[in-house]
Amino acid sequence: MIKRCLFPAAGYGTRFLPATKAMPKEMLPVMAKPLIQYGVEEAVEAGMNIMAIITGRGKRAIEDHFDVSFELEHQIYGTPKEYLLQEIRALINQCTFTYTRQIEMKGLGDAIYKGRVLIGDEPFAVLLADDLCTNEDGDGILSQMVRVFNKYRCSIVAVQEVPMDQVHKYGVVAGKEIDEGLYMIDNMVEKPKADEAPSNLAIIGRYILTPDIFELIEQTEPGKGGEIQITDALMAQAKKGMVIAYKFKGKRFDCGSIDGFVEATNYFYEQSKKQNTKKTEKKSQ
Numbered sequence: 001m002i003k004r005c006l007f008p009a010a011g012y013g014t015r016f017l018p019a020t021k022a023m024p025k026e027m028l029p030v031m032a033k034p035l036i037q038y039g040v041e042e043a044v045e046a047g048m049n050i051m052a053i054i055t056g057r058g059k060r061a062i063e064d065h066f067d068v069s070f071e072l073e074h075q076i077y078g079t080p081k082e083y084l085l086q087e088i089r090a091l092i093n094q095c096t097f098t099y100t101r102q103i104e105m106k107g108l109g110d111a112i113y114k115g116r117v118l119i120g121d122e123p124f125a126v127l128l129a130d131d132l133c134t135n136e137d138g139d140g141i142l143s144q145m146v147r148v149f150n151k152y153r154c155s156i157v158a159v160q161e162v163p164m165d166q167v168h169k170y171g172v173v174a175g176k177e178i179d180e181g182l183y184m185i186d187n188m189v190e191k192p193k194a195d196e197a198p199s200n201l202a203i204i205g206r207y208i209l210t211p212d213i214f215e216l217i218e219q220t221e222p223g224k225g226g227e228i229q230i231t232d233a234l235m236a237q238a239k240k241g242m243v244i245a246y247k248f249k250g251k252r253f254d255c256g257s258i259d260g261f262v263e264a265t266n267y268f269y270e271q272s273k274k275q276n277t278k279k280t281e282k283k284s285q
């Protein structure tokens with residue numbers, strides 16, 4: 001059983017300045033819900049109940065969000081607005097939240113390594129909250145990945161096909177297809193140029209990692225951008241054993257960019273309109 005989900009959330013979110021000057025980028029809302037709450041909900045749906053969050057300076061709002069606000073609760077108690085806090089209350093009751101800080105930004109690999117104290121010696125998930133994922137036709141992305149993990153018991157990365165002129169933004173993988181949408185990785189490059197990319201299969205912010213990854217990160221030299229890259233540690237893991245890329249079912253919005261963020265907002269707005277119409281139809285029946 002995978003119980004823990006790690007959320008690297010120490011990054012500055014410079015693409016959203018000035019909004020992120022005093023506010024964590026993970027707290028930017030799509031509709032009325034912060035990005036990180038969508039992530040926690042996805043992890044809970046996949047059976048996880050310990051949320052391990054890597055924070056940094058200026059990120060206290062995340063801790064406050066996953067806590068009770070007595071003053072606020074008291075204010076809206078018994079009013080028609082009380083239902084607005086129902087979802088977040090339910091989440092808080094279902095999960096334990098643990099935190100540690102990444103003092104210096106040394107890359108995603110380093111952020112994950114900092115989570116070792118919160119994870120211990122068991123397989124765990126990693127979720128990057130600015131990749132907002134949803135699957136209106138069934139299980140969430142992490143649930144799908146847990147199923148793959150239960151069968152293969154190795155690290156899994158979620159991938160999607162992207163146009164070649166976009167590969168430089170991602171970790172890119174190549175491998176042999178071993179089942180529909182499942183690839184045994186034999187090559188992996190962090191943010192390659194289009195003509196150096198091994199394929200157009202891009203890693204998106206969902207991983208399931210086996211705990212030997214921590215020792216591999218320790219041995220990983222700084223890579224692209226002078227940072228410790230999880231992609232490089234995973235390549236080492238793939239060489240030693242097996243790492244699988246999983247082409248997930250559903251949608252993913254890059255909420256680390258303005259375009260993706262606006263697309264996500266439009267999408268969730270349309271979804272909520274559809275749900276409201278359904279509710280009104282039900283009531284009038």
Ligand code: G1P
Pocket residue numbers: 108128131169170171172190191202203204205229230231
């Ligand atoms: C990170 C990873 C990259 C991955 C991406 C997914 O990059 O390093 O391999 O494809 O997340 O969102 P970042 O977007 O943090 O630069």
